[in-house]
Amino acid sequence: MLKALLHGAQRRLHYALGFDNSAGIIRNLGYARYHRRCQEAYASRHPAAPTERSRDVALAIQGAGFHLAPPTPEVVAALEPIRAMLDARLDDPANRVPKFDALTRYYLSPTEFDLVRPVLDTWIGAAVAHSLRSDFAVASAYVYRTEPSGDAPRSSWLWHSDEHPDCCLKLFVYLTDTTIENGAMQVHTWPSTRDLKRRGFADRRSVGPTIQADLDDPRRYVVAEGARGSVAFFCANAIHRAIWPKRSHRDLLTFELAPCPSADRPYLAKPNSYWDRPDAPATAIAHLSQIGTDGAS
Ligand SMILES: O=C(O)CCC(=O)C(=O)O
Numbered sequence: 178m179l180k181a182l183l184h185g186a187q188r189r190l191h192y193a194l195g196f197d198n199s200a201g202i203i204r205n206l207g208y209a210r211y212h213r214r215c216q217e218a219y220a221s222r223h224p225a226a227p228t229e230r231s232r233d234v235a236l237a238i239q240g241a242g243f244h245l246a247p248p249t250p251e252v253v254a255a256l257e258p259i260r261a262m263l264d265a266r267l268d269d270p271a272n273r274v275p276k277f278d279a280l281t282r283y284y285l286s287p288t289e290f291d292l293v294r295p296v297l298d299t300w301i302g303a304a305v306a307h308s309l310r311s312d313f314a315v316a317s318a319y320v321y322r323t324e325p326s327g328d329a330p331r332s333s334w335l336w337h338s339d340e341h342p343d344c345c346l347k348l349f350v351y352l353t354d355t356t357i358e359n360g361a362m363q364v365h366t367w368p369s370t371r372d373l374k375r376r377g378f379a380d381r382r383s384v385g386p387t388i389q390a391d392l393d394d395p396r397r398y399v400v401a402e403g404a405r406g407s408v409a410f411f412c413a414n415a416i417h418r419a420i421w422p423k424r425s426h427r428d429l430l431t432f433e434l435a436p437c438p439s440a441d442r443p444y445l446a447k448p449n450s451y452w453d454r455p456d457a458p459a460t461a462i463a464h465l466s467q468i469g470t471d472g473a474s
Contacts, residue, residue, distance in 0.1 A: 181383060188379040192371070197242075197414035198340040199379075205343070212344040215311035215436035222440060227307040234304035234410055238346070241366035242415035243399060246304075248406025252350070255296045256406060256430075262292060263352060267322045267428055279326035279421065284319045290444040293318060296350060297432065297442065301408055305346060305434055308410070314437035315444045316345070320352070323360045323419065324426040334421065335381040336392045338370070339413035345435045349409040352428035355402055360422035362401045362409070369397045370416045378416065392416070 191199035198205070227235065230246075237244035266272055266283040274280040285293060297305075297315070305313055328334070339347075355361045365373065369391075378388050391397060401409050411417070437443065 181380065185377070185379040185383075189374075189377060192374040197343045197370075197374075197412070198338070200340060200342065208342040208344055212309070212311065212436045215309075215438050218438040219306070219311040219440075224306065225303075228300065228303065230300055231304040231307040235308040238308045238410055238412060241368075242370065242412040243364045243366050243401075244410045245399075245401055245403050246408045246410070248351075248404050249300070251299045252296065252301065252408065253406040255299055256350070256352070259292050259296075260352075262289065263320050263428075263430060266320050277326070277332075278328055279324040281322040281324075282319055284317060284446065287444055287446055290315065290318050290446070293430065294442070294444075296430070301348070301350075302442065304410070305348070308346065309344065309434075309436050311436040312438070312440045313346075313434045313442060315442060316433040316435050316447055318430070318432050318444065318446075321429045321431055322426055323422055325424060326421040328421065330418075330421075333419040336365075336378075336384070336416050336418045337381040338374070338416050341413050341433075342435065343412070343414060345413070345433065347411045347413045348432040348434065349401075349411065350430040350432075351403050351405050351407040351409070352430055353426065354404050355407070355427050357400050357402060357420070358423050359425045360420045360427040361403075363398045363418050363420060364401060364411065365392070365398045365416040367415060370414075373416060 188199040191202070191205070194202065196202075196205045200208075234244050234246065267281055269281075269283070272281050272283040274282050302313075341347075349362070353359065373388055373391060376388060378384065378392070384392065403409070
């Protein structure tokens with residue numbers, strides 16, 4: 178009980194200081210320092226001026242923490258050659274997540290990521306770089322399927338913030354047409370998220386009735402519906418939740434991205450542990466360049 182109260186107070190202090198996560202003040206200053214270093218390296222390479230689309234995406238992410246771009250022929254064409262490979266991973270029962278009855282998730286190997294990389298090399302990568310004002314590394318890439326489930330909401334199915342470094346971005350590339358019926362994600366954009374965090378939202382498992390009513394108020398959140406090939410750009414510290422499909426299923430190709438000092442968009446294949454230290458990208462990049470891009474040592 179005391180532990181939960183202290184945890185909530187600690188989170189609220191971070192939010193009051195203007196951070197969108199509660200990873201620790203020293204650590205947040207480290208993330209900011211690291212991001213600045215990446216931005217300086219990017220500026221020194223004199224990147225091309227942003228296109229209108231990149232500028233729109235950057236402004237939307239900064240203002241709302243979330244932007245859903247409709248499908249473009251370029252992204253749909255980049256998905257076509259990898260579709261069978263991704264479907265095979267999603268159809269494979271070995272990739273079902275044991276603690277959920279209706280969730281499949283598969284992290285791409287470095288070799289598979291190389292096949293998927295052209296998706297990021299479309300305007301998507303330019304929009305991300307412009308949003309971060311830096312180049313980026315791909316911390317992880319995975320395919321993800323949700324199907325109708327009898328599970329009560331828990332984990333990602335409760336309103337939550339991922340508590341990632343503020344400079345990181347998540348991307349969902351829609352592999353199926355996605356509506357509320359097949360489990361479109363729901364997101365509170367920055368104004369609502371920051372209001373809820375400032376008023377005390379801290380722990381997905383312990384939410385007071387007033388904040389719960391505002392979390393559940395459909396006038397306050399966005400339902401991320403879009404056709405196949407849509408791209409959701411998303412700061413995962415914005416409060417969001419997954420929804421079990423009522424029928425059919427929803428498939429996503431997900432990328433977790435972080436600023437990077439080099440321009441080669443390395444694939445770190447490091448779910449979770451990657452986020453612990455702001456210097457980890459530089460270390461991992463040096464390591465990757467020693468061992469080669471297939472990850473074999
Ligand atoms: O599946 C979804 O719609 C959301 C998943 C989620 O909560 C996350 O990626 O952080």
